[in-house]
Amino acid sequence: MSEATSQSEPPAKDLIGSYFLDLWLYTSKTLALKPETELKSEFEEEGEESPTALDTLNSSGGFSVVGPDKLSLLYPNANLHGHDVGVVQANRPAPLKRLLYYFEMYVKSAGAKGQISIGFTTSAFKLRRQPGWEANSYGYHGDDGLLYRGHGKGDPFGPTYTTGDTVGGGINYATQEFFFTKNGVVVGSVYKDVKGPVFPTVAVHSQNEEVTVNFGKDPFIFDLKAYEAEQRDKQQSKIDNVHIPQDASYGIIRSYLQHYGYEETLKLLDIAGKSTVPPVSVVPENSLNEKDGTYALNQRKTLRQLIKSGKIDETFSTLGNWYPQIVQDGTSTTCFLLHCQKFIELVRDGKLEEAIMYGRSEFDKFKKLSGFDDLVKDCAALLAYEQPSKSSVGYLLQESQRELVADAVNTMILSTNPNVKDANLCVHSCLERLIRQVTACFLEKRSLNGDQGEAFQLSRILNSGKKG
Amino acid sequence: MATSKKVITRVDWEKKLNDVKVRKEDMNKLVMNFLVTEGYVEAAEKFRLESGTEHIDLATITDRMAVKKAVQSGNVEDAIEKVNDLNPEILDTNPQLYFHLQQQRLIELIRNGKVEEALEFAQEELAPRGEENQGFLQELERTVALLAFEDVTNCPVGELLDISQRLKTASEVNAAILTSQSHEKDPKLPSLLKMLVWVQNQLDEKATYPQITDLSTAALEDPAS
Numbered sequence: 001m002s003e004a005t006s007q008s009e010p011p012a013k014d015l016i017g018s019y020f021l022d023l024w025l026y027t028s029k030t031l032a033l034k035p036e037t038e039l040k041s042e043f044e045e046e047g048e049e050s051p052t053a054l055d056t057l058n059s060s061g062g063f064s065v066v067g068p069d070k071l072s073l074l075y076p077n078a079n080l081h082g083h084d085v086g087v088v089q090a091n092r093p094a095p096l097k098r099l100l101y102y103f104e105m106y107v108k109s110a111g112a113k114g115q116i117s118i119g120f121t122t123s124a125f126k127l128r129r130q131p132g133w134e135a136n137s138y139g140y141h142g143d144d145g146l147l148y149r150g151h152g153k154g155d156p157f158g159p160t161y162t163t164g165d166t167v168g169g170g171i172n173y174a175t176q177e178f179f180f181t182k183n184g185v186v187v188g189s190v191y192k193d194v195k196g197p198v199f200p201t202v203a204v205h206s207q208n209e210e211v212t213v214n215f216g217k218d219p220f221i222f223d224l225k226a227y228e229a230e231q232r233d234k235q236q237s238k239i240d241n242v243h244i245p246q247d248a249s250y251g252i253i254r255s256y257l258q259h260y261g262y263e264e265t266l267k268l269l270d271i272a273g274k275s276t277v278p279p280v281s282v283v284p285e286n287s288l289n290e291k292d293g294t295y296a297l298n299q300r301k302t303l304r305q306l307i308k309s310g311k312i313d314e315t316f317s318t319l320g321n322w323y324p325q326i327v328q329d330g331t332s333t334t335c336f337l338l339h340c341q342k343f344i345e346l347v348r349d350g351k352l353e354e355a356i357m358y359g360r361s362e363f364d365k366f367k368k369l370s371g372f373d374d375l376v377k378d379c380a381a382l383l384a385y386e387q388p389s390k391s392s393v394g395y396l397l398q399e400s401q402r403e404l405v406a407d408a409v410n411t412m413i414l415s416t417n418p419n420v421k422d423a424n425l426c427v428h429s430c431l432e433r434l435i436r437q438v439t440a441c442f443l444e445k446r447s448l449n450g451d452q453g454e455a456f457q458l459s460r461i462l463n464s465g466k467k468g
Numbered sequence: 469m470a471t472s473k474k475v476i477t478r479v480d481w482e483k484k485l486n487d488v489k490v491r492k493e494d495m496n497k498l499v500m501n502f503l504v505t506e507g508y509v510e511a512a513e514k515f516r517l518e519s520g521t522e523h524i525d526l527a528t529i530t531d532r533m534a535v536k537k538a539v540q541s542g543n544v545e546d547a548i549e550k551v552n553d554l555n556p557e558i559l560d561t562n563p564q565l566y567f568h569l570q571q572q573r574l575i576e577l578i579r580n581g582k583v584e585e586a587l588e589f590a591q592e593e594l595a596p597r598g599e600e601n602q603g604f605l606q607e608l609e610r611t612v613a614l615l616a617f618e619d620v621t622n623c624p625v626g627e628l629l630d631i632s633q634r635l636k637t638a639s640e641v642n643a644a645i646l647t648s649q650s651h652e653k654d655p656k657l658p659s660l661l662k663m664l665v666w667v668q669n670q671l672d673e674k675a676t677y678p679q680i681t682d683l684s685t686a687a688l689e690d691p692a693s
Contacts, residue, residue, distance in 0.1 A: 026489055242662040244683065249657040251684045253502050256495070262518045268511040269503070289685070301518075308520065399520050403492050431495055433686035436488040437679075438664040444484065445671045448474065456663070458494050461656055462501070 016415060017333025018370070019427055020408040024337075025371045027404070028378055031395040046097040046455070051090030051200055051215050058127060064088065064204055072212045075111065075204035083128045086204045089121060090215065093197030094171055096452045099231060102170035102224050103200045104181075104214045107142065110162040111209035116142040118169045120178060120198040131201045136194045139203070140167065140180045140187070147180075147190055158187030166221045169200060173453040174235060181222045195450065232464075250280050252431050258293035259429035261300030261410050295417045299323075300410050307406040308399070312342040319409070326412045334412055336366040340379055341405045344396050347382045356383065476677035478690055496521040498657055505646065505655040507533045528554075532645045539638040544573040551641065558648045565644050567597050567604050571611055572637045575628055578614050586615065 053070035064086020065074045075086040094101040105118045119131035119139030132139030132148020139148045142161040146154030161167050161182055168181040171192065179189035202211055214220065250273065257266040273280040299322055306315045315338060319327045326334055339362040346355035363376055382388040382396060389397045414426035428436070435458060442456035476484075500521045503512040509529045516523060531554050538547035548569055551558055559566045570593055577586040590612055598605035610625050617623035627633065661683055668679050676691040 023489070236659075239659070239662050239666045242665045244658060244661045244665060248661055248683045249502060249655065252657065252661075253499055255684070256499055257515075260519075262515060265503075265511050265515040265518050268514050269508055272508045272511055304518075400491075400493060403520075407492060429495070430684070430686040431498070432490050433485075433688075434661070434664055434680065434683065435490050435495070436485045437686070437688075438660065438667060439488045439490075440481070440484045441664070441667040441671050444476070444675060444677070445667060448671075448674050456667075458490065458498075461660060462494060462497050 014333055016411050016423055016427060017337070017408065020337060020404060020411070021333050021369065021371050021375075024375060024401075024404055027395065027400070028374060046095070048095035048097055049092055050095050050101075051092045051103065052217070053091050053215065054088045054202075054213060055091045055199075058089065063128065067212075071214070071217075072108070072210065073202060073204055075207060075209045078112070078207045079115075079205050082130075082133075084205075085128055085130050086209075087121075087125075087127055087129065087131060087201060088203070089125070089127075089199035089201045090213075093123075093199050094120070096173065096197075096450070097446070097454065099174055099454045100170055100172055100224065100228055102168055102220065102222070103216065104166055104168040104220050104222065105202050106166045106212045106214070107161060107163050108210040108212055109208055110142070111204070111206045113206035114143045114160075114162050114209070115205035116161070116209055116211060117148075117203045118167050118180070119148075119201050119203075120169060120171070120194075121201045122194060122196060122198055125199075125201070130203050130205065137201070138178050138190065138192075138194075139201070140169065142167070147188070149190060149193075155190075157190075158182060168220065168222050170224075171198070172231060174231060176452075184221045184223065186222075186227070247280050252434070255289075255293060255430045258297065259410075259414075260407065261297060261304050263297050263301035266297075292417060292419055295419075296413050300413050303409050303413070304406045307341070307409060308402050310341075310345040310348070310402070312338055312345055315409070323413055323416055325416065326409075331365050331368075333369060334408060336369055336372075337405045337408050339363065339366075340375065341402065343379050344382065344401065347388060348397055352383055473673075474675040475691070476675055478678050478688070481678045481688075493521070498660070502655040502657050504529060507536065507642070509533060528649060532642060535645065536638045536642050539569075539572065539641055540634055542572075542576045542579075542634060544569055544576060544637075547641065551645070554645060555648050558644050562644050563597075563601075565640055567594075567601075567607070568637050568640055570594055570597070571607055572634065574611050575614070575633065578611075578620075579629055583615060587612075 054066050054073065056066050056070060063075065063077075063079075063084045065076060066072070066088060067074070070091075073086065073088055079085075090103070105116075107114075107116055110116065115130075117130050117132065117139040119137065121131050121134075121137040125131070125137055126134055129137075130139055130141065130148065131137045132141070132150070132154065133152055135150045137148075137150065140146075140157060141148060141154065142165075144154065145156075145158050145160040147157035148154040158180065159182060166183055167187075170179045170181070171177075172179055172189070175189075176192045177189040178192050180187045200213075200215070202213055204211060254266065254269065257263075257269065303315060303318060306312075306318060316327060326332075327338075329335070339358075343355050343359050343362075346352075346358060359376075359380065366372055366376075378393045378396060381391070381393045385391040388394060395401065411426045414420065415423040417426075420426060439456045439458075446453050446455060496515075496519050500512060500515055500519075500523050503515055504523055507529060512523060512529065515521060531550065535547050535550045535554070538544070538550060548559070559569075574586055574590055574594060577589060590608065594604075594608045594611075598608045611628060613625050614620055614623070614628060617626075620626055620629055664680065664683075671677065672679075678688040678690055680686050681689055
């Protein structure tokens with residue numbers, strides 16, 4: 001018996017198994033809620049709620065009247081002085097974890113004097129003053145077109161606005177500015193010198209002034225998406241000037257293909273790389289990294305193909321021949337993943353009775369694994385539906401599940417390399433480590449910035465279309 | 469006076485890293501995007517089979533690569549014909565690209581010692597373009613200057629004969645085709661790498677934490693104490 005198999009399973013190997021088990025659990029929790037949509041919207045993932053209506057709990061001394069839909073505001077009486085402004089905040093502060101926040105106000109009637117305004121205020125704001133007249137508040141006023149930011153004297157800012165106009169107020173977390181628009185055109189911006197949450201705010205002050213507010217339920221007059229793209233491009237051009245080593249990407253792609261065992265693709269890439277003009281700097285074939293990268297490449301490719309075609313029995317027997325140490329402990333996580341996959345494949349083929357028998361005979365011995373209950377429940381749930389792929393556990397029938405199992409087996413094989421000191425290093429490819437690092441850095445940067453601004457989202461990068 | 473930076477230990481940082489979940493299919497898409505935009509046709513097709521990642525129709529890549537190769541080998545007439553077969557609008561809407569292709573044709577004629585043909589070509593095809601555009605005129609004059617020198621490789625405009633000039637033109641054509649097909653002209657991976665370098669520099673101002681300095685290994689280096 002070889003040295004490798006005569007040792008008992010080192011605990012490190014099951015760290016790999018449990019990593020993939022945790023990944024499956026995470027997928028189960030996030031995908032099981034919404035079977036159709038795989039990705040939550042970017043904003044849902046951040047878990048922040050947005051303003052949806054005007055606040056009616058903190059009333060401004062009753063000078064103005066909020067309509068029953070909570071999206072309109074009217075000043076019924078004549079105003080007498082500067083402390084009877086009909087000012088109302090939104091029901092929630094503006095969310096922080098995004099690039100921009102924006103809302104609009106439509107002036108239905110400028111009433112007697114058109115003393116309307118739009119802006120942002122904090123929770124401490126005196127709800128009887130125009131936004132901008134008090135510290136930590138900002139307001140763009142319709143009667144004089146000035147921007148007020150903390151005292152009674154405003155700064156020249158933009159045009160006045162009146163009946164029929166739509167004005168918008170926004171926050172740009174990247175530049176730390178408030179910006180305002182009129183009828184779809186940016187009027188200007190000002191530095192946001194206020195910490196903590198701010199509330200979108202509107203105000204009316206002369207008789208019969210009436211406005212309606214839009215927090216996003218209806219399309220905006222202003223093309224927010226285009227503005228957002230513009231702002232992103234500005235940030236992007238700063239990043240574009242960063243220098244990275246030439247062929248860095250090529251090397252990372254190669255290492256990715258090696259790591260996951262995409263042997264045929266790697267071969268073709270290497271051939272192509274040699275014949276480009278100029279040839280890509282080829283990795284010296286005997287370097288240590290190269291040897292570790294190509295360890296068991298052919299075997300890993302073969303096993304991935306078997307799993308991706310659903311041939312689990314053959315997977316077990318092949319592993320038994322080539323890497324018995326991986327499957328010799330029948331209660332290991334790897335075996336659990338493979339047995340579950342076999343169950344799933346039986347359901348996919350419509351062999352429900354066989355699946356049940358299989359589950360009964362195999363699942364029990366894995367009872368001690370963490371997550372066992374939830375995952376076996378998910379598998380068993382497949383039996384309950386006529387169209388399991390459309391159910392909440394439909395994710396199990398997708399390629400991604402086969403992929404997970406294939407990746408787990410791939411990592412287990414990589415860990416049998418005697419040169420590998422830390423089995424954990426086999427789990428993530430270089431590319432994955434880079435993505436984790438950039439994501440974590442952006443999150444930390446945001447957290448140190450009062451949690452304002454957007455996180456790094458790989459899906460956004462993938463879906464962006466930066467046309468030449 | 470240094471402001472105090474937040475110190476994040478390796479252990480804490482690794483916890484943050486472990487909280488990041490990367491989807492395998494997103495990584496596959498990134499790889500496919502690289503193979504496609506860089507024009508590795510066979511590798512892209514094989515990757516589709518090996519990983520199940522979908523992509524745009526490969527036929528368009530083959531055509532695009534044929535054009536690129538033609539320019540890289542100095543067969544500019546052939547390249548122009550192919551581009552027009554693909555999409556006649558590309559050259560119509562890209563006067564600068566068309567000029568550069570014609571300039572490359574001139575360079576090739578000069579390289580092959582066809583002096584009379586070169587002069588004729590310059591006068592009939594390129595001079596009219598030069599009249600419309602000052603920049604083109606200067607380029608034209610530079611190119612024609614090649615004829616004035618005995619030792620072309622060491623003359624002031626010798627770089628025009630260099631292979632890098634062909635590559636520049638080939639890149640330009642490649643990008644124009646990609647744009648006309650509504651694809652981005654640059655792969656996304658280098659952009660991601662730049663973001664990593666950029667954000668680490670930014671974060672460096674406020675915190676001490678493990679960083680990645682070698683992109684090819686993605687090894688985490690402990691913060692200098």
